[in-house]
């Protein structure tokens with residue numbers, strides 16, 4: 001069964017507020033203040049990045065490799081990722 005876990009990191013600086021979306025293998029980190037809403041992530045992987053839905057990132061909808069590829073193309077640095085520990 002696929003499970004999404006979502007967490008919000010609140011810091012003192014509002015520009016550093018991030019949300020994390022994990023499929024257990026990889027965690028996508030989104031910094032909303034950096035997002036330029038150009039939609040490159042949506043065009044690259046529309047199964048995972050769905051701006052009209054909540055949560056808008058579904059990391060269970062494609063492979064980790066495809067997710068990482070889309071995150072790497074984010075032009076603003078709003079999207080990053082880290083691999084979860086085995």
Ligand code: SF4
Pocket residue numbers: 034035036037038039040041042073074075076077078079
């Ligand atoms: S590619 Fe990056 S900057 Fe563009 S909409 Fe997605 S998260 Fe935002």
